[in-house]
Amino acid sequence: MAITTAQSPFRIDPLSGLRIDLQAQALVKINAVLAVVFLLVGGAAGLLVALTRWPAVHLLPADMFYMALTVHGIVALMVWIIFFEIAVIYFVSTALLSCRIATPGWAWTQVWLMVIGAAMTFVAILQGNSSVMMTSYPPLEAAPHFYLGLILFAVGALIGCFVFWGTLVIAKEEKTYEGSLPLIVYGAMVAVCIAVFTIASGAIILIPTFLWSVGLIKSIDPMMYRVIWWAFGHSSQQINVVTHISIWYCIAGLIFGAKPMSEKVSRTAFLLYILFLQFGSVHHLLSDPGLSSVWKVFNTSYMMYMAVLASLIHGLTVPGSIEVAQRRNGYNNGLFEWLRKAPWGNPVFSGMFLSLVGFGFVGGITGVVMSVEQVNMIIHNTIYVPAHFHGTVAGGTTLAFMALTYFLIPVLFQREVIMPGLAKWQPWLFGIGINVFAIVVMGAGTLGVPRRHYDITFAGQALAHEWPGLIYMMMTVGEIGAVLAVVGGALFCYIVVGSILWGKKVPADAKCIVAPPADAGGHKEIGAGGFEAPGTFILAMVLFVTLVLYYFVNFKYLATLWTLA
Amino acid sequence: MSNEPIEQQTVLQRILDDINLIMCLCLVVPTVFYTLWGVMEVATIPLGK
Amino acid sequence: MGYSFTPPAKNWATEPIERTEILWIIIALAWCLFMFVWMIAWHWIGNQNMNNEAYKILPESYAKKVEDFTAKYTIRQDANDPSLPVVSPPPGSDVYLAASRFQWRPLLEIQKGKTYRVHISSLDVDHGFSLLPENINFTAYPGYESVITMTPNKSGQFDIICNEYCGFGHHMMLGRIYVKE
Numbered sequence: 001m002a003i004t005t006a007q008s009p010f011r012i013d014p015l016s017g018l019r020i021d022l023q024a025q026a027l028v029k030i031n032a033v034l035a036v037v038f039l040l041v042g043g044a045a046g047l048l049v050a051l052t053r054w055p056a057v058h059l060l061p062a063d064m065f066y067m068a069l070t071v072h073g074i075v076a077l078m079v080w081i082i083f084f085e086i087a088v089i090y091f092v093s094t095a096l097l098s099c100r101i102a103t104p105g106w107a108w109t110q111v112w113l114m115v116i117g118a119a120m121t122f123v124a125i126l127q128g129n130s131s132v133m134m135t136s137y138p139p140l141e142a143a144p145h146f147y148l149g150l151i152l153f154a155v156g157a158l159i160g161c162f163v164f165w166g167t168l169v170i171a172k173e174e175k176t177y178e179g180s181l182p183l184i185v186y187g188a189m190v191a192v193c194i195a196v197f198t199i200a201s202g203a204i205i206l207i208p209t210f211l212w213s214v215g216l217i218k219s220i221d222p223m224m225y226r227v228i229w230w231a232f233g234h235s236s237q238q239i240n241v242v243t244h245i246s247i248w249y250c251i252a253g254l255i256f257g258a259k260p261m262s263e264k265v266s267r268t269a270f271l272l273y274i275l276f277l278q279f280g281s282v283h284h285l286l287s288d289p290g291l292s293s294v295w296k297v298f299n300t301s302y303m304m305y306m307a308v309l310a311s312l313i314h315g316l317t318v319p320g321s322i323e324v325a326q327r328r329n330g331y332n333n334g335l336f337e338w339l340r341k342a343p344w345g346n347p348v349f350s351g352m353f354l355s356l357v358g359f360g361f362v363g364g365i366t367g368v369v370m371s372v373e374q375v376n377m378i379i380h381n382t383i384y385v386p387a388h389f390h391g392t393v394a395g396g397t398t399l400a401f402m403a404l405t406y407f408l409i410p411v412l413f414q415r416e417v418i419m420p421g422l423a424k425w426q427p428w429l430f431g432i433g434i435n436v437f438a439i440v441v442m443g444a445g446t447l448g449v450p451r452r453h454y455d456i457t458f459a460g461q462a463l464a465h466e467w468p469g470l471i472y473m474m475m476t477v478g479e480i481g482a483v484l485a486v487v488g489g490a491l492f493c494y495i496v497v498g499s500i501l502w503g504k505k506v507p508a509d510a511k512c513i514v515a516p517p518a519d520a521g522g523h524k525e526i527g528a529g530g531f532e533a534p535g536t537f538i539l540a541m542v543l544f545v546t547l548v549l550y551y552f553v554n555f556k557y558l559a560t561l562w563t564l565a
Numbered sequence: 566m567s568n569e570p571i572e573q574q575t576v577l578q579r580i581l582d583d584i585n586l587i588m589c590l591c592l593v594v595p596t597v598f599y600t601l602w603g604v605m606e607v608a609t610i611p612l613g614k
Numbered sequence: 615m616g617y618s619f620t621p622p623a624k625n626w627a628t629e630p631i632e633r634t635e636i637l638w639i640i641i642a643l644a645w646c647l648f649m650f651v652w653m654i655a656w657h658w659i660g661n662q663n664m665n666n667e668a669y670k671i672l673p674e675s676y677a678k679k680v681e682d683f684t685a686k687y688t689i690r691q692d693a694n695d696p697s698l699p700v701v702s703p704p705p706g707s708d709v710y711l712a713a714s715r716f717q718w719r720p721l722l723e724i725q726k727g728k729t730y731r732v733h734i735s736s737l738d739v740d741h742g743f744s745l746l747p748e749n750i751n752f753t754a755y756p757g758y759e760s761v762i763t764m765t766p767n768k769s770g771q772f773d774i775i776c777n778e779y780c781g782f783g784h785h786m787m788l789g790r791i792y793v794k795e
């Protein structure tokens with residue numbers, strides 16, 4: 001390891017060529033490690049949930065099930081993801097801009113606040129009187145330290161956002177880069193903007209709810225809570241979307257030397273996210289009473305589906321940029337040689353590409369359809385909803401984070417990934433498991449199986465509902481998928497921790513693993529029929545046709561129901 | 566101050582590069598159209614008998 | 615030259631957009647606008663819409679309405695659970711259903727093809743109204759009474775289950791609607 005002096009707190013990483021601030025490196029490492037620790041906790045809780053909803057196993061008693069589900073929701077959906085996101089924004093703002101991190105002291109405060117907050121909420125849930133689910137809708141009441149922990153966690157995350165913003169300011173002032181921000185950093189900046197809106201919304205509703213739980217406020221209006229809570233709850237998932245899209249672009253660059261097909265298009269798509277993506281918070285309120293259809297339609301469509309347009313654009317430009325790079329590198333034959341010759345055994349690439357496909361086909365298509373005002377009536381609060389967001393958050397975000405981790409281990413931790421043979425398969429195991437879970441359980445949701453439900457057999461109830469036998473098969477297959485995903489997740493945690501603790505040190509003279517820029521190559525005439533990325537266009541049209549068909553299938557189903565007005 | 570010839574850049578580029586403007590838009594637009602409008606929707610639900 | 619993680623060319627906004635992207639943006643934009651128009655149009659061309667009629671109400675007042683409604687139209691006690699009244703309101707009338715931990719009350723008997731104004735609210739915490747096997751899902755909150763106009767187009771037994779988590783007995787919360795020919 002290089003000896004650092006006060007004058008030179010940076011090191012040049014041999015694998016990536018990046019100039020890395022050592023303070024930032026320590027902060028990225030601690031946030032990433034904490035993220036993985038919480039992923040293990042959240043995954044374990046998820047396993048308990050899966051084994052209980054697997055009809056033939058039905059593992060836990062009811063109160064333990066609801067407790068495990070509350071833990072799983074909060075830890076896997078918020079704690080793991082936000083710790084990793086803080087690691088990502090610190091990494092891209094320092095390493096990609098060759099900049100030192102702003103106010104490292106505050107950054108350590110961020111770490112401590114988030115750890116203490118997460119632990120406090122975790123303890124509150126384990127004490128048994130805060131099994132209120134992640135959403136904690138009042139008048140359902142949790143212990144005061146359940147809310148206080150969430151507030152501390154959010155304050156920590158907000159400090160992380162300010163540290164990122166400060167780093168951008170320093171980089172500009174110290175001219176560590178020229179011109180506009182790189183697209184990846186730009187995406188991270190967009191994610192941070194959304195995070196600030198998210199956290200502010202959370203504060204507006206969670207602080208009064210905390211005061212209510214200690215008796216200082218008489219009541220919390222259940223509908224006001226829902227409107228504002230979802231500006232927090234849903235937007236926090238939008239941070240994930242923007243972050244993992246940035247990671248897709250990043251990995252396309254690292255592995256293929258790709259650059260965005262058009263900076264203008266990709267950045268404008270990010271602007272559409274800024275303006276319209278947070279409107280999606282209304283998706284949880286579409287079956288609620290008293291809110292006008294004008295407000296619902298305007299928001300649920302992200303103002304004429306402008307945020308969906310942005311996602312469709314990124315969905316094309318990311319693989320499109322890979323295709324262009326591969327063709328310039330010489331894989332210019334036919335429509336799909338560029339894809340066939342991609343490094344499928346490299347977990348950085350396979351994780352990223354599975355994340356892209358899963359997020360588009362499973363998370364994305366279902367998200368667009370279920371958020372139609374009327375279609376939501378056949379989906380609201382069924383198990384279709386968690387199936388959908390496992391397609392986005394687990395199959396999309398978590399898998400993209402895993403892929404990036406396989407890059408960060410050698411670059412930041414300066415260790416080689418252990419068990420490369422298993423690491424090669426890990427993204428496939430997790431990706432296939434989670435998508436089997438999502439797709440099959442969506443089928444059960446379409447037949448009305450509820451989410452957050454301990455016993456769909458209604459054992460011992462006079463009015464027990466009798467399901468078609470098919471749903472038990474679906475729940476079984478789906479939960480087997482979930483268990484596979486947990487195995488994939490556990491394997492990931494083991495590989496990460498093992499690599500950090502006893503992985504071989506990366507030698508100081510290691511060869512650079514970042515691909516050279518593809519457009520420096522000699523192949524100028526690429527593509528077919530005047531299109532630079534014809535293969536990607538065909539893949540995008542497959543997605544498009546699937547979306548259109550699925551959209552009308554749902555309307556066909558909707559049209560058979562009782563008349564509702 | 567910057568001595569780059571600003572007029573060479575398009576309006577779009579200048580808007581997209583202004584990260585403080587982006588942050589403001591991100592806070593104001595959803596607050597107005599989702600949060601404030603939504604709160605008004607709840608507040609104006611009539612009283613029942 | 616460059617990557618996604620290096621700064622772009624100085625005047626990146628003036629670079630031309632490649633054909634693949636332009637065509638895709640046109641297709642995607644057209645579909646986005648179609649979905650927007652279709653969702654609005656379904657309010658007129660479709661038979662399944664929420665009318666969003668709702669009132670603020672005290673849970674006690676709503677409980678009283680449900681009690682009066684039940685007393686007025688009860689026709690029998692349910693065969694599966696004799697403690698539960700089955701209520702048969704006349705077509706076109708107002709129907710009151712109350713969610714509370716952990717039941718939907720009362721049970722209903724209504725007629726196929728006839729229209730009812732179904733009122734839904736909760737007496738304690740948030741609950742879900744999930745009508746099976748139709749798979750129609752609404753929400754019920756304390757302090758808010760919503761009214762949905764329903765016309766059954768099938769006869770038979772329809773079960774209501776709660777699909778909003780409401781406490782440790784959540785999975786035992788049920789109700790029922792019988793629809794006669």
